[in-house]
Amino acid sequence: MRSLRKARLAITTGALAAVCVLAAAGTAAAKDPGGSQFDVDGSNDGDGGQTLESRIVYTGSTGGDKAEASEGFTPAGDWSPPACWYEPKWTPDEFADEFRNGWDIPHASGVGEAYRAAQDYYINGNPYKDFNKKQAGKGIWWDAVRDETRAEAGDPSAFACDTKTFWVENGDAPNVENAVTPEVLAQLAYARIKVPDTRVTLAPPNATKVNLPTWAWLDQTTFDEVAVTASLDVDGVNIQATTTAKPVSLKLDPGTDDADTYPASGECTINAGGTIGEPYAKGKADQTPPCGVKYLRSSGDGTFNLQATITWEVAWTGTGGAGGDLPDGHFENGQAVTVQEIQAVNR
Known part of the structure; x- marks a missing residue:
């Protein structure tokens, strides 16, 4: 089984905007995969929005209700399961709401430029127009999620999913590594x-x-x-x-x-x-x-x-x-x- 590639720090919804904010103002703290809100006061305390969770459901021998269950086993060699991945997340209307919530932030130096860049990307047709609302029912927006346990342990691979929120037509397979x-x-x-x-x-x-x-x-x-x-x-x-x-x-x-x-x-x-x-x-x-x-x-x-x-x-x-x-x-x-x-x- 091939080893998973390591990449850069992941930034999810509004990733382009977050990058601009971080570079221009130095005040935005991007919330990592699993959440698409970001604070701009530098505190990154989570007050700026919610953290989105994975939609994947796990059943079976997960140890949830078994007293005899122990920890998971250790994979042989240097292989490890994905620490971050991409899932289908939002319809166009849901993504529009998420986007607006993400930008419901205090004014700060550099935010306006980053916001305009994000608007161009998802609203003004460069490349997406109005969150693809005219394509409702024909596809869904995908975004990154991370394994919080590995992120808290400082595993850099938990921050490796750096592809911006992307649109996938129904029936198509995303051409993105670690898309589910x-x-x-x-x-x-x-x-x-x-x-x-x-x-x-x-x-x-x-x-x-x-x-x-x-x-x-x-x-x-x-x-x-x-x-x-x-x-x-x-x-x-x-x-x-x-x-x-x-x-x-x-x-x-x-x-x-x-x-x-x-x-x-x-x-x-x-x-x-x-x-x-x-x-x-x-x-x-x-x-x-x-x-x-x-x-x-x-x-x-x-x-x-x-x-x-x-x-x-x-x-x-x-x-x-x-x-x-x-x-x-x-x-x-x-x-x-x-x-x-x-x-x-x-x-």
């Missing part, structure tokens, strides 16, 4: 998948003993596939995609070099029945587990941090029979393991 398609929806759904905060079962019970194999396993009830569907239904644009993550392996890292893993690679594959490893049973203490670890020294007064990393294989299907694979996801969970010396009694 089934594939882009699938990538956005990927970012919202929550997987169970799975804790590997270890046995024999109680403290692990030096030089004795510890069995590790996951049962099917806690180790099953999860999916999120992203859908968009706005004024004739009706598309969706479902992204499904299927667990395929468990990798064990004992947390110390003084240990052996089973198998030697530490990679425990999934069984035909959807489980990983094999549950410990009485009498198996001296057997070699299909998935497990053997510590070669005691943890002393502390513990070893056993890391269990689950690999999730990800694929998607979408509107029109589209589909494909997305990068694997990795979810890591650590747990403290106490390793004790075996006590022998001499008589």
Whole structure:
């Protein structure tokens, strides 16, 4: 999967006007993708207008009502889902109202010139005339949206959508990178998948003993596939995609070099029945587990941090029979393991 290109700071509705204001007056603070209002007092405190939210609806394993849901997994490699994208937003009348609200701002040096430039662009026919009101019902205005979580974390790619608000005729596909398609929806759904905060079962019970194999396993009830569907239904644009993550392996890292893993690679594959490893049973203490670890020294007064990393294989299907694979996801969970010396009694 190709990496997403990085671009400049995004500016949405009235972007041309915002650029002029920022350059000429130095007083306008553009509200980034997801909102099309901007303040001109330099405070950028949000008093100048509302922030528009995404119209995309997510359903499935998003963690919204599941106490056992954890954070999302980490994509393999350097790929990441879009941090900003473009969606259908407004009919001509709605955009006209949005535009006027965006320019309902205090007078400041440079604003008049920027306002006239924006009027020329969207009203006076250079290139759009009267917000395309004569084209009502034949298309819709698209604008940028961003992932607020990544924006707040300082991810520069959240500010990479710098294409001005644009018009798209019904039935046409926008020729703009990251404009929503089934594939882009699938990538956005990927970012919202929550997987169970799975804790590997270890046995024999109680403290692990030096030089004795510890069995590790996951049962099917806690180790099953999860999916999120992203859908968009706005004024004739009706598309969706479902992204499904299927667990395929468990990798064990004992947390110390003084240990052996089973198998030697530490990679425990999934069984035909959807489980990983094999549950410990009485009498198996001296057997070699299909998935497990053997510590070669005691943890002393502390513990070893056993890391269990689950690999999730990800694929998607979408509107029109589209589909494909997305990068694997990795979810890591650590747990403290106490390793004790075996006590022998001499008589």
